Amino acid sequence: MKVWIFFVLLVAGHAMAAPEPEVGTNPVQVEVGDFDEAIDVEEETVEDIVDNPCLNYHCKKGKVCEVDEGNTPMCVCQDPSTCPPADAEFEHVCGTDNKTYDSSCHFFATKCALEGTKKGHKLHLDYIGPCKYIETCLDSELNEFPLRMRDWLKNVLVTLYERDEDNNLLTEKQKLRVKKIYENEKRLQAGDHSLDLLAHDFEKNYNMYIFPVHWQFGQLDQHPVDGYLTHTELAPLRAPLIPMEHCTTRFFEECDSDSDKYIALEEWASCFGLKEQDVDKDLII
Structure with missing residues (x-):
């Protein structure tokens, strides 16, 4: 994710400011999963899946997999405090609430917690980087x-x-x-x-x-x-x-x-x- 975002910023900035795309890639090639889609999970063996059903269970951004008492996997909102800390400023994102989030993980975890509310319905990722004028x-x-x-x-x-x-x-x-x-x-x-x-x-x-x-x-x-x-x-x-x-x-x-x-x-x-x-x-x- 870090490499993709940095790469996309460089390409988008160069291409739009001076239309000579040095790299020439498309910003939509940024991993769409970081904008609301399912989290990719590596393939595991049948034995691993039986032991831990969450290993091959897909949850949307902002949610993580947990098992209930019957060992059935389900998606629950992720605690923002469990998101890894941002290593650089370009990992920050700005929400449509004009609030800077440490990373897309923190943003989607927060959005998930607001699911079903009017505020949550209106909240979207606005742009990459800290909020600014x-x-x-x-x-x-x-x-x-x-x-x-x-x-x-x-x-x-x-x-x-x-x-x-x-x-x-x-x-x-x-x-x-x-x-x-x-x-x-x-x-x-x-x-x-x-x-x-x-x-x-x-x-x-x-x-x-x-x-x-x-x-x-x-x-x-x-x-x-x-x-x-x-x-x-x-x-x-x-x-x-x-x-x-x-x-x-x-x-x-x-x-x-x-x-x-x-x-x-x-x-x-x-x-x-x-x-x-x-x-x-x-x-x-």
């Missing part, structure tokens, strides 16, 4: 955000394609689509481009951006795969970006145009400037 996102700045984000997504895919010999970073169908972008002589190379150039390139080479926008939606829509993005599903992308891109929260809030707490593919595509006729669920590979 986030500047107000102006309308003009909000309009600039998708320019950088689109270009970044395109460059992330191109870099994954370049490095994906036997790493299974992309599926074969994804490789075919990215190959067309990679080999296009008109493709704007990664670099520290002006907003005017990014806007011009989007207008002239619009088709190169259609698949990257769909691809990112598919990467996030995982728990469950239902064609909608929730706050939890957005967290792996939002959390590393908010401390460096102060328009991140407002951008995703306004993507939810009908304010139903879910971002549909059509809403997502519209936020990134795609035309309605180019929204294609078949591109979510």
Whole structure:
């Protein structure tokens, strides 16, 4: 977890501040388990499982496995005091209650204890790092955000394609689509481009951006795969970006145009400037 978060912060910061992704990985590759999903448990032998049913029992973040009097495993809220102490500042996380937690473990343990309450329902992981003052996102700045984000997504895919010999970073169908972008002589190379150039390139080479926008939606829509993005599903992308891109929260809030707490593919595509006729669920590979 420590390595992933640090790695993601470096990539997200470099890619959004200056759109030349030195590493070129995708922030959604941060372990989704740290944003509300089941804890991975190593496989054990049958004998081990019989002796301790919790060895192969999965609990969501913030919960741990215990056995009752009948030796039946069950998930209970973890005591925050049992979480390992943070070794570095980047392990801290900020909740939507504007409170800094020592680590994601401390955060989810606290959220679990509030389960079933109004406060617990509203509490989410906001971003990685200690809570800090986030500047107000102006309308003009909000309009600039998708320019950088689109270009970044395109460059992330191109870099994954370049490095994906036997790493299974992309599926074969994804490789075919990215190959067309990679080999296009008109493709704007990664670099520290002006907003005017990014806007011009989007207008002239619009088709190169259609698949990257769909691809990112598919990467996030995982728990469950239902064609909608929730706050939890957005967290792996939002959390590393908010401390460096102060328009991140407002951008995703306004993507939810009908304010139903879910971002549909059509809403997502519209936020990134795609035309309605180019929204294609078949591109979510």
